[in-house]
Amino acid sequence: MATATATVDALHWAVRDSLITYVTRIARGTCxxxxxxxxxxxxxxxxxxxxxxxxxxxxxxxFEGRVRFHAHGGLMDILIKDPEVVVGxxxxxxxxxxxxxxxxxxxVVAIAAASPVDRADGTELVWDAVxxxxxPAAVGLFGTVYPAGTEMAPIGIRIALDS
Ligand code: HEM
Numbered sequence: 747m748a749t750a751t752a753t754v755d756a757l758h759w760a761v762r763d764s765l766i767t768y769v770t771r772i773a774r775g776t777c778x779x780x781x782x783x784x785x786x787x788x789x790x791x792x793x794x795x796x797x798x799x800x801x802x803x804x805x806x807x808x809f810e811g812r813v814r815f816h817a818h819g820g821l822m823d824i825l826i827k828d829p830e831v832v833v834g835x836x837x838x839x840x841x842x843x844x845x846x847x848x849x850x851x852x853x854v855v856a857i858a859a860a861s862p863v864d865r866a867d868g869t870e871l872v873w874d875a876v877x878x879x880x881x882p883a884a885v886g887l888f889g890t891v892y893p894a895g896t897e898m899a900p901i902g903i904r905i906a907l908d909s
Contacts, residue, residue, distance in 0.1 A: 755795040755906055757809045757829060759840070759878075760899035763789065765815065765824075765888070775817025781828075783811025790899075793829055798905055803861070804834035807903065824887055826854065833873055833903065835859050840878065840901065853881040855898050862903075869907055875900040 760766070766789045769775045779785050782794050793809035800806075808830055815824040825845050832838040838857035844850040855878035862871040878901055882894040 756904060757793045757795070757807065757831060758790050758902040759793070760788065760790045761813065761826065762898045769815045769817050769822070773817035773822065775815065775822060778814050778816070779811065780814070781811045783813055795905060804832055804838070805862070807831040822889060831857070831901070831903070833857050833860055833876065835861055839881065852883055852887065854884045854887070855879060856881050857901060871905050871907060873901070873903040875902060
């Protein structure tokens with residue numbers, strides 16, 4: 747079932763609710779998803795997982811897909827591309843690849859300390875509604891409107907474990 751990939755083994759993140767309202771209703775710009783990312787209910791974007799590696803209590807994930815906010819004739823061009831996520835009991839980070847340079851990562855949000863919950867008889871691991879704050883490196887990406895530390899949308903990750 748095609749939709750299964752979007753709900754299992756995926757990152758779920760709405761970036762920031764007020765940003766989506768601003769881009770689509772106030773600035774009359776566009777919000778586009780590509781490369782496997784999908785926009786679900788309530789403006790929550792899902793990025794399918796490409797890779798998961800456990801390092802001690804930390805998990806490192808590579809997701810795929812792009813979300814782009816475009817407005818003000820291109821003055822605003824915010825791209826979240828193939829997110830790379832670290833999440834663990836000491837906190838983590840969600841970074842985006844920068845367009846045109848696949849090696850270049852920009853930290854977008856710091857992720858609060860979190861541990862996964864077992865679901866479905868231990869065959870799924872879930873991080874649910876983990877809070878995030880804007881990383882200093884991404885203040886410019888959002889036009890310097892939000893200060894570093896601004897609360898952004900919480901993230902959710904769900905992965906199916908191999909039996
Ligand atoms: C022609 C240039 C621009 C104009 C006239 C403009 C105007 C505005 C206005 C009026 C608001 C307040 C909206 C509200 O909450 O009622 C706003 C918010 C905002 N603008 Fe712009 N803006 C411009 C360019 C940009 C650019 C280039 C960026 C990013 C690269 C940007 C990012 C933002 C963000 C992130 C917010 C806050 C949205 C929120 O979370 O509420 N703006 N802008």
